[in-house]
Amino acid sequence: MISRELSHHSRKVLRRNNRRTAAPILPFFLLFIILSLIFYGIAQLPLPEGSPSSRSQSSLTDTNLLKAASQPSVPSASPVASQISQSSQAAQPKSLSAGEDVPWNLVLVNPWNPVPEDLSVTLTHLKNNQAVDERCYPDLQKMMDGCRAAGLSPRICSSYRTMEKQQRLYQNQIQAMLNSGLSQKQAEAEAGKAVAVPGTSEHQLGLAVDIVDEQNQTLDESQEETAVQQWLMAHCWEYGFILRYPTEKSHITGIMYEPWHYRYVGREAAAEIYEKDVCLEEYLGKAG
Numbered sequence: 684m685i686s687r688e689l690s691h692h693s694r695k696v697l698r699r700n701n702r703r704t705a706a707p708i709l710p711f712f713l714l715f716i717i718l719s720l721i722f723y724g725i726a727q728l729p730l731p732e733g734s735p736s737s738r739s740q741s742s743l744t745d746t747n748l749l750k751a752a753s754q755p756s757v758p759s760a761s762p763v764a765s766q767i768s769q770s771s772q773a774a775q776p777k778s779l780s781a782g783e784d785v786p787w788n789l790v791l792v793n794p795w796n797p798v799p800e801d802l803s804v805t806l807t808h809l810k811n812n813q814a815v816d817e818r819c820y821p822d823l824q825k826m827m828d829g830c831r832a833a834g835l836s837p838r839i840c841s842s843y844r845t846m847e848k849q850q851r852l853y854q855n856q857i858q859a860m861l862n863s864g865l866s867q868k869q870a871e872a873e874a875g876k877a878v879a880v881p882g883t884s885e886h887q888l889g890l891a892v893d894i895v896d897e898q899n900q901t902l903d904e905s906q907e908e909t910a911v912q913q914w915l916m917a918h919c920w921e922y923g924f925i926l927r928y929p930t931e932k933s934h935i936t937g938i939m940y941e942p943w944h945y946r947y948v949g950r951e952a953a954a955e956i957y958e959k960d961v962c963l964e965e966y967l968g969k970a971g
């Protein structure tokens with residue numbers, strides 16, 4: 684009995700002491716919790732556009748691009764590059780206006796549909812003077828990485844072109860045709876099949892790339908046989924790209940077979956175009 688009483692008494696004393704020490708600490712503890720919550724809330728707020736952190740993110744993207752283009756044999760850089768470019772892409776506003784309700788990735792440019800007049804492209808620059816619309820860059824990077832991971836050596840030899848550049852290429856092509864003995868009219872017609880008439884080239888959208896195999900950088904039908912093209916033709920759709928000018932569709936596209944020219948249309952459209960074995964004109968219901 685005595686011992687039980689004693690222990691009961693000592694518990695009471697202990698409880699009282701606890702209450703005495705707990706009382707002044709409680710407000711400080713609550714204040715600490717509130718301050719922590721406020722601080723956490725501020726830390727979670729999105730960064731304003733152009734803040735130092737978001738700027739450094741896009742410059743990292745450029746660095747990775749440069750790395751990707753200049754060191755084609757380093758696939759190890761790819762996971763980081765993909766992650767960074769994805770987050771920077773999400774922060775970027777849309778920059779291409781087609782003038783109608785066509786999504787930027789499905790704008791049709793061919794001999795009968797010139798590049799929209801109000802076109803403006805925000806470019807991501809690659810090494811070797813190449814550049815693409817920043818919105819197709821992440822998937823392009825992944826496709827190049829995928830191709831390299833398969834042990835191959837793809838090389839982007841042409842990408843975004845200004846009107847001036849397209850004009851220069853077209854004139855050069857006409858000259859080559861004239862040199863081969865064609866009349867001016869014939870030369871222009873033939874040149875237009877190989878190099879799009881200025882103002883009607885997909886390259887002016889920044890969504891087209893010419894990719895060759897480093898083992899064979901000649902732009903002719905021999906590209907088709909290279910390991911790089913075999914891989915790209917089988918896998919480009921997984922990354923949102925299509926082989927834009929297939930051999931059996933020249934009468935619809937107006938452009939000769941080009942087993943090196945890939946156009947970005949987004950993953951959904953690319954998968955459907957690949958599966959149905961159609962060209963972009965057919966997919967958009969604008970064939971002939």
Ligand SMILES: [Zn+2]
Nearest residue numbers: 891892893944
């Ligand atoms: Zn091309």
